[in-house]
Structures are given as structure tokens and as C-alpha cells.
Amino acid sequence: METTPGTGDENANRSGEAPETVAQPGTATDETSVTEEGTELERSIGLTGGLSIGIGTMIGAGIFVFPGLAAGRAGPAAAGSFAIGAFIALLVALPASELATAMPKSGGGYYFISRALGALPGAIVGISIWLGLVFATAFYLVGFGNYAAAVLAEAGVSLGGASVVVPLALVFGVLLTGLNLFGTENAAKLQNYVVGLLLTILVLFLGYGGLDALGVFGSASTPERFMPFGPLPMFTTAALVFTSYLGFAQVATVAGDIKQPGRNLPLAMIGSVLIVGILYVATIFVATSAFGSIALSNFGETAIVEVARAFVGRFGAVAILLTGLLATISSANASILSTSRAVFAVSKDAILPRVASRMNLKYGTPHVALAMGGGPTLALVALGEVEVLAEVASFLHLVMYGLICVALVAIRRNEPAWYDPDFRVPVYPLVAVPGAIASFGLIAFMQPASQIIGVAIMLAAAGWYKYYARDVSLKGVL
Amino acid sequence: MSDDLTIREPPKILVPIQVLEGQTLPETLVEFLAPASVVVLGYHVLPEQTPTEQASMQFEERAQTAVDDIAYAFHEAGREVETRVAFTHDRDQTVARVAADVGATATLLPNPVGEIDDLLVAVRGAIDIDRLADLVSTLVGSNDRRVTVWGVAPSDSEFDAEAGVAAARETLLDRGVAAHRITTEVSASARPVADIVGRTDEFDVIVMGESDESLSSLLFGDETERVAEGAIAPVLVVRKRSDRSTSG
Numbered sequence: 001m002e003t004t005p006g007t008g009d010e011n012a013n014r015s016g017e018a019p020e021t022v023a024q025p026g027t028a029t030d031e032t033s034v035t036e037e038g039t040e041l042e043r044s045i046g047l048t049g050g051l052s053i054g055i056g057t058m059i060g061a062g063i064f065v066f067p068g069l070a071a072g073r074a075g076p077a078a079a080g081s082f083a084i085g086a087f088i089a090l091l092v093a094l095p096a097s098e099l100a101t102a103m104p105k106s107g108g109g110y111y112f113i114s115r116a117l118g119a120l121p122g123a124i125v126g127i128s129i130w131l132g133l134v135f136a137t138a139f140y141l142v143g144f145g146n147y148a149a150a151v152l153a154e155a156g157v158s159l160g161g162a163s164v165v166v167p168l169a170l171v172f173g174v175l176l177t178g179l180n181l182f183g184t185e186n187a188a189k190l191q192n193y194v195v196g197l198l199l200t201i202l203v204l205f206l207g208y209g210g211l212d213a214l215g216v217f218g219s220a221s222t223p224e225r226f227m228p229f230g231p232l233p234m235f236t237t238a239a240l241v242f243t244s245y246l247g248f249a250q251v252a253t254v255a256g257d258i259k260q261p262g263r264n265l266p267l268a269m270i271g272s273v274l275i276v277g278i279l280y281v282a283t284i285f286v287a288t289s290a291f292g293s294i295a296l297s298n299f300g301e302t303a304i305v306e307v308a309r310a311f312v313g314r315f316g317a318v319a320i321l322l323t324g325l326l327a328t329i330s331s332a333n334a335s336i337l338s339t340s341r342a343v344f345a346v347s348k349d350a351i352l353p354r355v356a357s358r359m360n361l362k363y364g365t366p367h368v369a370l371a372m373g374g375g376p377t378l379a380l381v382a383l384g385e386v387e388v389l390a391e392v393a394s395f396l397h398l399v400m401y402g403l404i405c406v407a408l409v410a411i412r413r414n415e416p417a418w419y420d421p422d423f424r425v426p427v428y429p430l431v432a433v434p435g436a437i438a439s440f441g442l443i444a445f446m447q448p449a450s451q452i453i454g455v456a457i458m459l460a461a462a463g464w465y466k467y468y469a470r471d472v473s474l475k476g477v478l
Numbered sequence: 479m480s481d482d483l484t485i486r487e488p489p490k491i492l493v494p495i496q497v498l499e500g501q502t503l504p505e506t507l508v509e510f511l512a513p514a515s516v517v518v519l520g521y522h523v524l525p526e527q528t529p530t531e532q533a534s535m536q537f538e539e540r541a542q543t544a545v546d547d548i549a550y551a552f553h554e555a556g557r558e559v560e561t562r563v564a565f566t567h568d569r570d571q572t573v574a575r576v577a578a579d580v581g582a583t584a585t586l587l588p589n590p591v592g593e594i595d596d597l598l599v600a601v602r603g604a605i606d607i608d609r610l611a612d613l614v615s616t617l618v619g620s621n622d623r624r625v626t627v628w629g630v631a632p633s634d635s636e637f638d639a640e641a642g643v644a645a646a647r648e649t650l651l652d653r654g655v656a657a658h659r660i661t662t663e664v665s666a667s668a669r670p671v672a673d674i675v676g677r678t679d680e681f682d683v684i685v686m687g688e689s690d691e692s693l694s695s696l697l698f699g700d701e702t703e704r705v706a707e708g709a710i711a712p713v714l715v716v717r718k719r720s721d722r723s724t725s726g
Contacts, residue, residue, distance in 0.1 A: 022531040031575055032564075033531075039538050041530035042566035042575070106529040180527050256531050257567065337527050344532050357532055361498060364524045366532055 012350065013469040019349040019477060028104050030260040043259045050251050050264050052195040053334060054272025057247030059198055060331030061390070062280040064324040065143040065301050066241045067287045069387065072297025074237040075228035079284040081237035082244070086277030088442060089245035091435035092401040093273050094425045095408035097266035100252045102421035104261035107345025108252030109400045114349065116407035118475040120465055125400045126346035127461035128454075132396030133342055134373060136246055137173075137335040138380035139389035144328035145169030145381075146301040151321050166384045173381055176333050177374030180340070182363055194330050199275075201323045206282045209311055213289030228293070239445040243390040244280060246397045247331075248273045249404075250338045253345070262422025301386065339373030340366050351469045391450030395443055396457060402439035405432040416476055489514040489613040491714065492582035494573050497544035497563075498522045498537055503551065503588060507712055510594045510683065512557040513616050517580045519562045520545035523569050530565040538563070570703075577717060583609050584685075587706035587713040591682055598681035598711075599627045601642045602670045603635075605687035607649050610716050614685060615653035625650065626661045626681070630673055633666035640664050675708035684713045 012018045022035055032040040045053075062082065070078035099112040110129055114122025145165035152164065227234060248269045251258075258264050287296055287307045299306045305324065308316035344366060347356035359366040380389060409432050411419060425431050443451065491511055495501050497520035520541050524533050545561045552559045560580065566572040577585055599614060614625060627646045629639030643662045650660055667673045678684055686705065706713050 020535060022535055035534055035538060037538055037542060038563070039534050039541065040562065040564040040572075040576075041534060042564055042568065042572045044567040044571055106531050183525065183527075254529070256529055257526075340527060341529060344529060348531070348535065357535065359528055359532055359536060361537065364522075364528055364533070366528050370527070 010471060011473050013353075013472055014467070015353055017350040017354045019472060019474060021477075022348070028261065030262075033104075033256060041256065043257055043261070045254060045257045046259050047264045047267055048192055050254075050258055050268030051272050051275075052192045053254060054247045054251045054268055055199070055276055056191055056195045056330045057250045057334040057338070058244055058272065058276045058331070059195070059202075059247075059279070060140050060143060060327040060329075062241065062244030062276060063202065063283045064147065064304060064327050065139075065386070065390075066244060067284055067307075068296050068299045068301060068303030070237050070241050070284065071288055071293035071303070073229075073240070074233040075225065075293040076284075076288040077227040077229075077231075077234040078237055078241075078288065078293070079281050080226075080234045081241055082277065082280040082284055084235070084238040085242045085245050086273060086280070088238075088242070088401075088435070088438045089248060089273045089277070090270065091431055091438055092404055093248050093269045095405050095428070095432045095435060096249060096252055096401075097269050097423050098421045098425045098428075099404065099408060099411070100255045100265045100269070101262045101423045102419055104255040104258065104265065105345075106253060106256040106341055107348075108255060108342075109249050109404050110342065110345050113400065113403045113407050114474040115476060116411045117403065119349075119351070119469070119472050120462065121403060122349070122474050123346070123351045123465035123469060123472075124458050124461045125403055126342065126349075126351055127464060128396040128458055129400050130339060130342045130346065130372070131376070131457050132246075132393050132400070133335050133339040134376045135380060135389050135396065136243060136393035137332055137339060137373065137377045138383075139243060139386060139393055140328050140332035140335060141169040141173045141377065141381050142166070142384055142386050142389065143301060144172055144325065144332060147321060147324040147328055148172070150302045150305060151325065154318060154321060166382060169381045169384075170378055172329065172332070173374065173378050176329070176336055177370060177377075180333070180336055180370050180374075181365055181367055183365075191330060191334075194326055198323060198327050198330075199279075201319065202279055202283075205308060205311075205316075205320065206279065206286055209286035209290065209307065210282060212311060213286055235442075236445040239394065239442045240387060240391055241280075242394040242398065242442060244276070245273065246393060247276070247334065249397065249400070250334060253338050253341045266423040336370070336373050336377070339377075340369035343369035343372050349474055350472050351465065388447070388450055388453070391446045392453045392457075395446060395450055395454035398439045398443050399454070399458065402436045405436035405439065408432045409436075486608055487583065487612050489583045489609075489616050490517065490581060491515070491613075492517050492519060492573070492577045492580065492585045493548075493588065494519045494521055494569075494576075494585065495545070495548060495588065496521060496523070497541045501588065503548055504591050505551065506594050507588070507591055507683075508548075508551045509555050510617060511586070512552060512555040513619055514613070516552060516557060516559040517562065517576070517582060518545055518548050518552070518559050519564060519573065519576050520548070521564045521566055521569065521572055524565060524567055526567050530567070533565045537565075541565075582717060584613050584714045584716045587709070587715065589706075589709055589712045591712050594682040595623055596681045596683075597623060597625045598674075598677065598684045599625060599646065600670075600674045600684060600686040601627060601629045601639065601646055602631050602674070603637050603687065605642070605646075606716060606719060607642075607646050609719070610646060610685065610687070611649035611653045613714065613716060615650060615655050618655055618659070622659070624659050624661065625655060626663065628677075629662075629664040630667050630670045632668055632670070639666075671704055672708075675705055678705075678709040678711045678713075681711055684709060684711050685716065686713065687716050688718050
């Protein structure tokens with residue numbers, strides 16, 4: 001496996017490291033993958049675990065951060081923005097599912113793209129997605145900070161008027177990274193319970209709110225004009241809130257650990273998009289019916305708390321505040337874990353130095369990769385710009401999503417011998433082509449600042465590849 | 479070795495070892511197990527934030543070497559063993575999968591041990607007596623090892639501990655274990671598992687059956703695991719036959 005540094009070997013990076021094959025996809029069974037030396041790698045995440053990764057990553061943002069921001073931009077049509085997001089996410093989730101069942105390996109989207117389209121697009125996506133996840137984590141942490149600050153305010157704790165959002169987000173960012181570095185307790189079960197609890201509370205809340213909005217209790221609320229600002233804001237808002245749909249691809253980053261990947265990967269990816277999509281649209285509908293979009297917008301990131309207060313009083317507000325804390329922290333944590341997996345996948349292929357995939361035996365954790373996620377995240381949290389963070393995260397993910405669709409088309413038009421997915425997208429061109437167009441198209445509706453940052457990151461990734469790893473070839477290398 | 483004639487199902491023992499944690503098998507235990515066929519499973523448990531691929535990239539060779547060392551110890555004792563290496567997030571899942579895969583009749587939960595002279599066979603519920611006897615008689619062999627068959631069950635239990643112990647003794651005699659080496663005891667106990675753990679310091683190796691899925695195992699974890707955690711001696715857990723569902 002090891003190559004001598006500096007020999008100018010083909011297919012090696014500047015430090016002489018070659019991409020490492022750990023397990024051939026052909027060896028994957030329902031329960032293990034097997035390495036070349038015959039070591040078995042146990043698959044231990046079931047369907048519940050997969051759904052909980054997908055939903056747990058996504059739900060924090062769409063319900064607990066965006067309703068106020070989105071309603072302020074698009075009015076009640078914000079519900080349409082979330083529906084557009086769900087539709088695009090589904091168009092991508094289908095091709096991603098097919099590719100993941102053919103290549104059930106750590107790395108997800110990066111892996112498919114590098115194998116189907118080659119090392120340069122792979123490197124751009126791999127590095128972009130690492131940083132995209134860093135932006136997403138920072139965004140979830142700032143969302144958490146807003147909730148934590150609101151909890152303090154609710155409890156009557158005054159901190160001299162200074163904003164505590166960013167400091168709280170920073171403290172928890174450090175705490176979560178630390179937990180993942182040193183925590184050897186398995187938190188997966190806990191995450192499943194947290195997601196179950198979140199779903200229960202939300203269904204109760206939305207059920208009550210929905211009946212209320214339809215006039216079952218008291219009088220029906222007066223409908224606002226659906227698109228007070230015209231149709232364009234619905235699309236720009238869809239671009240903003242697309243961050244709420246970044247979780248389904250995270251299921252593919254743990255594909256190597258999923259049991260019965262042929263069945264569970266598609267179910268977990270498509271299922272989590274459908275579940276959160278329905279919840280998001282229902283939330284916006286209930287929230288805009290309760291308050292009207294202008295009032296909602298004025299409540300900012302924690303608007304949903306005021307909606308709960310209007311329905312059930314202080315108890316409702318406190319319940320939703322605590323739920324929001326849980327949801328944003330579970331999203332942040334899931335993203336930190338995905339970041340570390342993204343870094344590992346790229347470093348395994350010698351596009352980043354191999355040292356990034358080192359782990360320490362004492363804690364058994366990938367400390368370098370976790371630090372490469374946690375460090376930049378904290379720097380971004382300090383900026384505290386929720387909308388830019390969200391959009392850059394979306395931008396970088398959308399590039400990957402579009403390329404996943406392109407990868408499917410490329411691979412299906414000329415199927416390699418090893419390509420044997422358990423799940424095949426029916427009439428794939430009708431899914432993958434609109435999926436690619438929609439993913440790239442959504443980018444056009446973003447703020448210029450986010451577009452500039454996104455393009456700069458991609459160019460930097462391409463530059464890094466040219467400098468460090470231009471001899472690495474990955475196309476069709478399994 | 480003439481005893482082998484009466485063995486119906488040659489026992490196969492799965493020996494899971496946490497190789498990267500420096501766990502090893504005492505030499506006396508290697509010699510004790512060598513008459514049976516043995517599968518050594520070197521495993522390493524990872525926290526969920528670490529992909530198994532990532533761990534295998536860095537530690538596969540080390541794990542393989544450690545397992546090969548254990549296989550060599552068995553080789554010295556005259557037994558060629560099968561080896562497996564696994565990286566996992568869930569030890570129990572891996573051990574259960576490999577046990578079913580290789581058709582193991584018993585799984586070892588290793589603990590330190592010195593000379594092995596006294597075996598405790600704890601019978602605390604319906605157990606596959608043939609499998610148990612095949613295992614114990616193969617391991618005891620023609621040595622002077624003593625076997626204590628102990629029936630331990632709550633007094634209000636449906637399980638007739640007395641009859642279970644008698645049947646186990648009969649079957650051991652059939653398999654060629656000399657009568658003077660078998661002692662039998664029966665106790666009523668409200669907490670069989672705790673009582674078995676309490677006596678592990680009197681014996682060198684414990685043999686017991688797998689637990690049924692029960693409410694208490696859901697609440698407190700698998701009973702055999704609780705024994706293994708509390709036990710001072712190595713524990714051999716006799717597995718249920720996997721074809722039981724088709725026959726009954």
C-alpha cells in the first residue's frame with residue numbers, strides 16, 4: 001500500500017501517497033464488507049439509524065431556524081419554497097440512492113462523483129463538501145445559540161444586554177467537538193430517541209396548529225395573499241432554505257456502516273426527505289396562518305417559539321424552545337460527524353494528506369479529521385451571519401447534488417462491469433437531468449455574497465488538486 | 479482420545495479477543511481449549527464517529543499480527559485454528575454473526591486463569607444437554623479435571639433443576655467422563671446470575687447456556703454478559719442450535 005515519497009510514481013500525490021482501496025464494493029454483503037486482507041468490517045446501522053441520521057441532520061434548520069426568515073422573504077409562499085426544496089432533494093435522493101447501493105462506501109457523494117467523473121471533479125466536490133459541512137455546522141450552531149439565548153431570556157436571566165448568541169454557539173461548538181474527540185460512549189441510540197421525541201412533539205404541535213388554522217378551534221384565520229412579493233422570492237427563498245435538506249446525503253457518507261445497504265440506503269434517504277419535507281411545509285403553513293408573515297419575520301430565528309406561545313401559552317413556548325435546543329444540537333452534531341467522514345474519504349484517496357485520516361487508538365476517534373471540521377467551524381460561528389452560512393452550505397451541497405445526477409447519467413450511459421446497484425432509478429434521465437438542472441439552477445437564486453464565497457472555495461479546491469494531487473486518478477478506481 | 483467415539487457433535491469454540499486492547503489468552507486456557515476446534519476472532523470496537531474502514535486502514539496489520547500470534551499459541555498446543563479479524567461498532571452483533579457463520583457450539587468470554595482443574599457447569603434453565611456434554615467431555619478429556627454440575631434456579635421456576643442436573647450428569651457419563659470426577663449440586667436461588675458470578679472464584683472455568691430473551695435481559699442486558707462482566711474465571715457459553723426454529 002505504501003509508496004516511497006518523491007519517486008514521482010503515477011497515481012500518487014505530492015507526498016507520494018497513493019489512493020488506498022480498503023474494501024472492494026463487490027465484497028459488500030448485508031452485514032459486512034471485507035478488506036483485501038480478509039478483515040471484516042461490520043455494518044451496524046439499521047434503517048432506524050439511517051433515518052435518524054437523515055432526519056436528525058435536517059430537522060434542526062427547517063423548523064427551528066428558517067420559518068421567520070423565510071416568511072419575511074416570501075410571505076406564505078415560503079411553504080412553496082420548502083416544497084420546491086423537497087422536490088429538488090427528491091430528484092437528487094433517487095440518483096444518490098442508486099449510486100450508494102452500487103458503492104456502499106464511506107464518502108457518499110464525493111465517492112460516486114470521483115469514481116464516475118474523475119479525480120478533478122471529485123477533488124472539487126470532496127474539498128467543497130468538507131467546507132460545505134463546516135458552513136452547515138456553523139449555521140446549526142448559531143441556530144442553537146439563538147435558542148439557548150431565548151431559553152435564558154425566558155428564564156429571566158439577563159446578561160447585561162450583550163448578545164449571547166455567538167458566545168453560546170462557540171461554547172457548544174467546542175463542547176460537541178470535544179465530545180466526539182474523547183467520547184467513546186455510543187450516542188447512536190440516544191440520537192434515535194432524540195429524533196423520535198422531536199418528531200412526536202412536532203406532529204402534536206403541527207396537528208393542533210393545523211386544526212386551529214383551519215378553524216376547528218375558534219375562527220379560521222384570514223388567509224393572507226400567498227405571494228405578497230410575487231413568485232421570484234419563492235425561488236430565492238427556496239435557495240436559502242435548501243440548507244434544511246442537506247441531511248439526506250449524509251446518510252450516504254455512512255453507507256459503509258449501513259446494514260442491508262441495498263434496501264436501507266434508498267429507504268433512509270428518500271424516506272427522510274419525505275418526512276422532513278412534509279413537516280416543513282406544514283410548519284410554515286401553521287406558522288403563517290397563526291401570525292402572518294410580517295409578524296413572523298420580526299420574531300427572527302426563534303419565530304416558531306412565538307407560534308407555540310400563541311397556541312398553548314408559556315408551556316408551549318418552553319416546550320418548543322427545548323425541542324429547538326435538541327434539534328439544533330442534533331443537527332450540529334450530525335454535521336460534525338459527517339465532516340470528519342468527508343475528510344477521511346478525501347484523504348483516503350490521497351487528495352488531502354494521509355495524516356488527515358489518522359485516528360488515535362486510545363479513544364478510537366479520528367482526531368485529525370474532527371479537528372479539521374471543528375476548528376474552521378468555530379471561526380465561522382464567530383461571524384454569526386446565519387443567512388450567508390446557510391447559503392454557502394447550500395451552494396456547496398447543490399454543486400455536489402448536481403454532479404451526483406451527472407454522475408448517474410455518465411455511469412448509466414456506459415455501465416462499467418462492476419456497476420451492479422440493488423436499486424435502480426426508473427426512467428433515470430427524467431429524474432437525473434431535471435435533478436442536475438434544478439440543483440445548479442437553485443444556485444442562481446442565491447445572494448451574490450454566497451455565490452462569490454462558494455465559487456472561491458471551489459476554485460481553491462481545484463487549485464489544491466492541481467498543486468497537490470494532479471497525478472491521482474480515481475475514475476473507475478474502486 | 480477414545481472418548482471421541484462417544485462425541486456426537488465435535489465442539490467448535492469461538493474465541494473473541496479484543497486484540498488491539500492487548501487482550502491475550504492465558505497459556506493454560508489455550509491448552510485447555512485445544513482439544514476442541516477453535517475459531518479465533520480478533521475484533522476491535524470503534525466509537526460510532528469512526529468509520530470501520532478508517533480503523534482498518536491504520537490498524538489492520540496490527541490486528542492480524544495479534545490474531546496470528548494467538549493462532550501460533552494454539553499451533554504450539556497442537557491445534558490448527560481458523561482466524562477472523564473484524565472491526566465493528568457493536569461487539570455483540572459481530573460475535574453473534576461470526577458464531578452463526580462458523581457454526582460455533584460455544585463462545586468463550588475470556589478472563590485470566592491459572593491451572594485449570596475445576597469446571598463449573600451451571601444449569602439454570604432448559605439447555606442443550608447434548609451440546610453441553612460434548613463440549614465438557616471433549617475439554618475435560620482424560621485429565622483429572624473435576625466437573626461440578628450445579629442446578630440453580632428460582633424456587634418458583636418452571637425449570638426442574640434437579641432433573642436437569644441428573645440428565646446432564648447421565649449424558650456426561652455417556653460421553654466418558656468418569657463418575658468420580660462429577661459432583662452435582664442443586665440450589666434454589668432468587669438471583670441465579672448473581673449467585674453464579676459469586677462462585678466464579680471457586681472454579682477455573684465456567685460453562686453455562688445462552689440466556690433466553692426475557693424482560694430482565696432487555697432491562698439489564700444479557701444475563702451471560704452480566705456473568706462475564708462479573709466473573710473472575712473464563713466463561714464458555716453454549717449456544718442454542720440455530721436450526722431449532724425449523725425443527726420445532
